[in-house]
Every structure is written in C-alpha cells, then in structure tokens.
Amino acid sequence: MKQVLEGVKILDLSRVLAGPYAAQNLADLGADVLKIEAPWGDDTRGWGPPFTTGFDGGDVAAYFLSCNRGKTIIRMNLKEDGKKLRDLVAQADIVVENFRPGTFDRLVGELPDDTILCSISGYGATGPRSSEPGYDLSLQARSGIMSITGEEGRPPVKVGVAWIDVITGLHATSAILAALLHREKTGESQRIDISLWDCAISALVNQAQNKLASGKDPRPMGSAHPNLVPYRAFEASDGWFVLAVGSDSQWQRMVEILEIGCPESWSTNSGRVKERIGVERTLSKIFKNNTRSHWEDVLEGIPCAPVNTIGQAICDIQSVARGAVWSVKGVQTLANPLRGMSLTPAKPGQPSETSFNLNV
Known part of the structure; x- marks a missing residue:
C-alpha cells in the first residue's frame, strides 16, 4: 500500500530520544530514514538493562529500540568523513540533528537550497542558555514541572517517562511535516530551531496560565x-484507582449512584474546589469498602x-484490540498512535489509501 512519506529521504544525525523519536515517526509514515551513529554507536544502545535482541540481531538496550524503528543505520566518524557527510546531506530532503547549536554548521557548511533542517537542542539556537547542554531531567527541573509533580512537602519528583524529550519529538515531527508541505507549495526550504525548553514551557498549558492569571x-x-x-486517585479495598469528574452533570450522576447526601455547595465544580477536603474525605470513606473493578462497573460512564502497571496497560483488552504493540523483525515495539490515519478517500467508504512502514 502507498505510504504518506514514500520517497522522502531523511538523514537522522540525532542521538538519545527527542530527535530519534521524531525521525522514527517519519519512518513509520514511509520516509526513507538513514541514521548516522558515531563509531561507538548511539548512547542509548548501552542504556540497560534490560538488553534484548535488536532489529539487526545483535544485543542492544531496549531503550534504543523504542525510538529507532524503521531506519537504516550506519556508523561513521563525522569529523573524519566530512565529504561523505556533506554528500549524504545533499541527498536528503530533511536532516534531523541535535548537536549543540553551531556544531552542524561547522561540520557541513552551507546547506543545499532544498534541504529542510530540523535542529533540536536543549535551549535553542539563541538566548543566554543556548550553549548549555540539556537532558530531560535538567529541563524538567528548570521548567517548573518538578515543582508541581509529586506530593506537597515531599522531595521533588520527575515525570516517570522522559516527558520533555517525547513532546519535543512530537513537536519536531509536526514542524518537519509543515516545512515539507511549505516546500511542496513554494519550493522554499526551512531551518527549524526547536528546543526542549520551548516545548517544556509550552506544555505547562493550564498550570502556566493559572500562574499568569493569578x-x-x-x-x-x-x-x-x-x-x-x-479528580485524583482514591484507594479501593484492593488497590488504587482514579476518578476524573470533569463536569457537574457527571458529579450529579455519581451522587445519585452512590446515594451521597451532600451540601448544595458541592453541586458546582467551583464549590467543590473550595471544599476539596470535605469532598475527597467523603468519597475516600466510600471507596475503601469495595474493589476497583466494582467501582469501575458501578460508575460506568x-x-x-485502575492505576495499572505498564504490563497491565500493554495487555489491556483495549491495547490488544487496537494493536498497541507491533512485531518488527521479531522485536516487539509500541505501535505508532497514528496507525489509523487515512488520506481523504475519493469517496466515503473506500479502504485506507495509506499504510505504515513495518518492512524494517
């Protein structure tokens, strides 16, 4: 089947997660991705245990497999093989790199007029921190996300996955696709400057807006x-589950199901926010009396x-039904969430015109 980015050539010079994740997203859409690694390999090859069999049959950390599916991989010394690097850049439609700002320009020099460059860095190409290194954890700390994660009065806690790297990879994917569309329409290439910092601040959304407003x-x-x-986790008789009441109508329905006698002030979300402690204490006493599955059944709609483990989530009936895990050359990896994407068909009801690249 036809793939959306079939024929598009991408040179992936990035390492670790944000850049490789963006390039993997494009590979899933059918792009021809060539990943260049240093002679000793991408750092994440050694980020284990666990170690497992890689796409090429050799041992590699599972971390590496999470963001390098669908790529052709070669190793070379970029400083010693400058001419070969420039030749590969000239053949690419898109180059993804995450060196410190300025390094790529020193290695390659002037870009071909039609090449799209996506540069990913910790803090961007401009500003007083542009030369500073940026790993996900340091960005989580400086961006403020760790100040609102975890329990009050306890030591700071990071998000359990490299959250800023992942959202930066997604923003980079979006920016690259926009630049590709722009080139198709105008013939003009783009230089994309995207940073973990910008993406982290942007992703604070309502929390940052609350600060600006109050x-x-x-x-x-x-x-x-x-x-x-x-809207929080509650303890049932057999473990923890979350309840996320997002409207007054949902609250009213829950009150009727649980037969709770409560003050009129709790009928609105603003009233419940003001009397948070009383609301949560009332529900906590009720939820301790039965199991998570019981409450999930009773509160249908x-x-x-339940607060699942990763294994439970991957094996959930919804994950199975939606094909959340792909098998690629015998290696299990998480599926691309856009796997249901279809080009607009000529008329309603026609089969999808596109597919994902699993021939890797």
Whole structure:
C-alpha cells in the first residue's frame, strides 16, 4: 500500500530520544530514514538493562529500540568523513540533528537550497542558555514541572517517562511535516530551531496560565487537579484507582449512584474546589469498602480507571484490540498512535489509501 512519506529521504544525525523519536515517526509514515551513529554507536544502545535482541540481531538496550524503528543505520566518524557527510546531506530532503547549536554548521557548511533542517537542542539556537547542554531531567527541573509533580512537602519528583524529550519529538515531527508541505507549495526550504525548553514551557498549558492569571505559583498536588474536584486517585479495598469528574452533570450522576447526601455547595465544580477536603474525605470513606473493578462497573460512564502497571496497560483488552504493540523483525515495539490515519478517500467508504512502514 502507498505510504504518506514514500520517497522522502531523511538523514537522522540525532542521538538519545527527542530527535530519534521524531525521525522514527517519519519512518513509520514511509520516509526513507538513514541514521548516522558515531563509531561507538548511539548512547542509548548501552542504556540497560534490560538488553534484548535488536532489529539487526545483535544485543542492544531496549531503550534504543523504542525510538529507532524503521531506519537504516550506519556508523561513521563525522569529523573524519566530512565529504561523505556533506554528500549524504545533499541527498536528503530533511536532516534531523541535535548537536549543540553551531556544531552542524561547522561540520557541513552551507546547506543545499532544498534541504529542510530540523535542529533540536536543549535551549535553542539563541538566548543566554543556548550553549548549555540539556537532558530531560535538567529541563524538567528548570521548567517548573518538578515543582508541581509529586506530593506537597515531599522531595521533588520527575515525570516517570522522559516527558520533555517525547513532546519535543512530537513537536519536531509536526514542524518537519509543515516545512515539507511549505516546500511542496513554494519550493522554499526551512531551518527549524526547536528546543526542549520551548516545548517544556509550552506544555505547562493550564498550570502556566493559572500562574499568569493569578500571580500564584501552582503547587504539587499528587494526583489531584488544581481546577477540578473530585479528580485524583482514591484507594479501593484492593488497590488504587482514579476518578476524573470533569463536569457537574457527571458529579450529579455519581451522587445519585452512590446515594451521597451532600451540601448544595458541592453541586458546582467551583464549590467543590473550595471544599476539596470535605469532598475527597467523603468519597475516600466510600471507596475503601469495595474493589476497583466494582467501582469501575458501578460508575460506568464516569471517567475512572485502575492505576495499572505498564504490563497491565500493554495487555489491556483495549491495547490488544487496537494493536498497541507491533512485531518488527521479531522485536516487539509500541505501535505508532497514528496507525489509523487515512488520506481523504475519493469517496466515503473506500479502504485506507495509506499504510505504515513495518518492512524494517
């Protein structure tokens, strides 16, 4: 089947996660991705355990497999093989790199007029921190996300996955596709300057907006929500589950199901936010009396879910039904979430015109 980016050549000079993840997204869409590694390989090849069999049959850290599917990989010394590097750049439609700002220009020099360059760095090509290295953890700390993650009064906690790297990879994918469309329409190439810092600040969304509106810094609230109640984890008789009441109508339905007698002030979200402690204590006493599955059944239609392990999530009936895990050359990897994408068909009801690249 036809693939959306079939025929598009991408040179992936990036390492670790954000850049490789962006290039993998494009590979999944059918792009021909050539990844260049240093002679000793990408750092993440050694980021284990666990180690497993890679796409090429050799041992590699599972981390590396999570963001390098669908690529042809070669190793070379970029400083010693400058001419070969420039030749590869000249053949590419898109180059993805995450060296420190200025390094790529020193290695390659002037870009071909039609080459799209996506440069990913910790803090961007401009500004007083542009030369500083940026790993996900340091960005989580400096961006403020760690100040609102975890429990109040406890040591700072990071998000359990390299969150800023992942969202930066997604933003980079979006920017590259926009630049590719722009080139198709105008013939003009683009230089994309994207940083983990910009993406981290942008992803603070409502928490940053709350600060701008109120002047008050948000605080860590565990699993609770600063603007919604009840919206947090509760303990059932057999473990933890979350309840996410997002509207007054959902609240009213839950009150009727649980037969809760509560003050009129709790009928609105703003009232519940003001009386958060009372609302949460009332529900906590109720939820301890039965199992998570019981509450999930009883509260059908009201957003709630058990706090799963990663293994439970991957094996969930929804993951199985949606094909959340791909098998690529005998290696299991997480599926691209855009796997259901289709080009607009000529008329409704026709089969999808596109597919994902699993021939890797």
